Amino acid sequence: AQRVTQPEKLLSVFKGAPVELKCNYSYSGSPELFWYVQYSRQRLQLLLRHISRESIKGFTADLNKGETSFHLKKPFAQEEDSAMYYCALSGGMADKLIFGTGTRLQVFP
Amino acid sequence: DAGVTQSPTHLIKTRGQQVTLRCSPKSGHDTVSWYQQALGQGPQFIFQYYEEEERQRGNFPDRFSGHQFPNYSSELNVNALLLGDSALYLCASSPKDRRPSYEQYFGPGTRLTVT
Numbered sequence: 726a727q728r729v730t731q732p733e734k735l736l737s738v739f740k741g742a743p744v745e746l747k748c749n750y751s752y753s754g755s756p757e758l759f760w761y762v763q764y765s766r767q768r769l770q771l772l773l774r775h776i777s778r779e780s781i782k783g784f785t786a787d788l789n790k791g792e793t794s795f796h797l798k799k800p801f802a803q804e805e806d807s808a809m810y811y812c813a814l815s816g817g818m819a820d821k822l823i824f825g826t827g828t829r830l831q832v833f834p
Numbered sequence: 835d836a837g838v839t840q841s842p843t844h845l846i847k848t849r850g851q852q853v854t855l856r857c858s859p860k861s862g863h864d865t866v867s868w869y870q871q872a873l874g875q876g877p878q879f880i881f882q883y884y885e886e887e888e889r890q891r892g893n894f895p896d897r898f899s900g901h902q903f904p905n906y907s908s909e910l911n912v913n914a915l916l917l918g919d920s921a922l923y924l925c926a927s928s929p930k931d932r933r934p935s936y937e938q939y940f941g942p943g944t945r946l947t948v949t
Contacts, residue, residue: 729876825876
């Protein structure tokens with residue numbers, strides 16, 4: 726079965742603390758993995774994708790095929806990082822996106 | 835470019851009624867996907883349209899149907915509305931370049947409430 730699991734509904738940290746949002750997936754084949762973010766009153770937007778191996782706004786995510794995980798990390802959280810984060814996968818080449826249930830990140834001053 | 839636009843923003847319908855939601859893709863995009871996002875859940879894929887045809891479909895009943903027009907805009911129709919159809923409906927478009935790891939651009943959504 727194709728599935729994305731985000732075990733934490735809410736993650737609260739203080740500004741400057743490290744952040745790790747967990748994502749595990751189940752997929753037969755080689756999926757494309759993404760992190761999407763939704764800031765308050767804004768639309769869902771792509772944060773980063775595993776194939777690009779990029780760091781966006783200080784966030785990174787490494788695909789671990791052995792553990793079927795794609796955790797999102799940031800060494801020092803900022804208040805503006807407070808948002809809803811969704812992990813998603815696709816089979817590539819315009820395939821549908823399968824989303825997790827999301828994790829709300831709250832960063833306190 | 836306004837990006838992906840959706841109309842209406844909000845909609846209230848009664849059980850048993852029918853509803854049509856509209857989506858205009860981002861300029862240069864030819865593929866439109868629809869998602870349903872229930873409260874507290876992640877978006878769930880409904881179906882995808884490309885070249886005016888339904889290309890992929892998620893686990894949704896036939897009450898959910900769609901259409902894509904020659905200008906790539908799309909409609910989502912839901913018949914015989916149920917209370918459980920209350921959700922945020924998201925439209926996403928993607929570019930003509932069908933390379934791997936393409937990005938889907940999302941609209942602001944239409945909030946449907948069924949009473």
